[in-house]
Amino acid sequence: MTETQILASEISSLYGTIKRARGPYLYTAKGVRLTDCFQEGGRGILGWGSEGTKAFTVFKNVISRGISGSFETDFGSRSDCKSQLSRAVSELFGSERTAYIFDSKEKALKAALSVSSQSTSLFRPWNTENVNWRSVDCIVFAPVLPWADSSWIVAVDDEIVIAAAALADQTVKIPAPLEAAFTRSVYDLIKALQNRQEKDWFIYDTVLTKYFERKGPWLFPKVPEDKYWEFLTHCLKNGVVVSPVYKVPSIVPYGADKGSFRKLEKNPFNF
Secondary structure (H helix, E strand, O other): OOHHHHHHHHHHHHHOOEEEEEEOEEEEOOOOEEEEOOHHHHOOOOOEHHHOOOHHHHHHHHHHOOOOOOOOOOOOOOOOOOOHHHHHHHHHHOOOEEEEEEOOHHHHHHHHHHHOOOOEEEOOOOOOOOOOHHHOOEEEEOOOOOOOOOOEEEEEEHHHOOOOHHHHHOOOOOOHHHHHHHHHHHHHHHHHHHHOOHHHOHHHHHHHOOOEEEEOOEEEEOOOHHHHHHHHHHHHHOOEEOOOOOOOOEEOOOOOOHHHHHHHHHOOOOO
C-alpha cells in the first residue's frame, strides 16, 4: 500500500468518504470540510472541480460526443499534424514542442534522459522562475489535472524531435476525453501563472512556516522525517491534509479562507 493510499484510508477512518471536492476543499461523509494541501502532489494545484480548471467540462463534452475509442481524433497524436496537447505545451514553454505521454514518472524521466542527458528538467510551476525553459531540450511534468492518475508528459523541443522519434514507441495512448482535458488544463495553467502571485500565498505564513519552508506555493517540511507521519496525522485531526510523501512538497491552498488553519494554529504540533 502506498503512502497516498494510507492517507486516503486515514481520512476515511476519521471522517468517512469524500463526497465532494471544490477549490481547495474536500467535503466528507461526516460533514467535515478538509483543507487540501496535498492536491494530488501538484496535479490539483489549480483546484478541485470547475472552480480551478475547465478541464472537466471539456472532458465531459468530449465524452458526450462518443469519441472515447481507439481511433484517431483531433486530440491525440497523429502522423500528419501536431496534437492539440503539443500545441498547448508549446505555448506554455514558449517554444515549439512535441508532447509524449508516459504512465510513470520514472519512464518519462528515463525517456527524456535518453534523448538529452544534458538538458532535461522537471517542471514545477511557480518554483522554477530562474529557468529559461526555451533552452531546455526535454521538460518533464505531471498534468495539472486533479485526477488520480500516473500520467506524465515529456515536452521535447522540436529542434531535436527527430532524435526523439523513438519515444513514440514507448508512450501510452490515453482516451481522447482525457487527452482533451490534459490540453485544457495546460491552458488553464498558463492563465494561472499570469494571475497568481506571492500575495496569494504568504497570507498563511503565520501558521504554515512553522512547519514548512515555502517557495512560492510549495511547502517543504521542516518537521524531521522520522516525525513526519505523526505530524501528518496531527494535521488531519485538525482539518488539514498534507502530502503523505516526505519528499513531495505540500501546497498552499489557493483561495482558502484564513480560518482554514485556525484549529491547527490553536493546536500546534511540537517537534
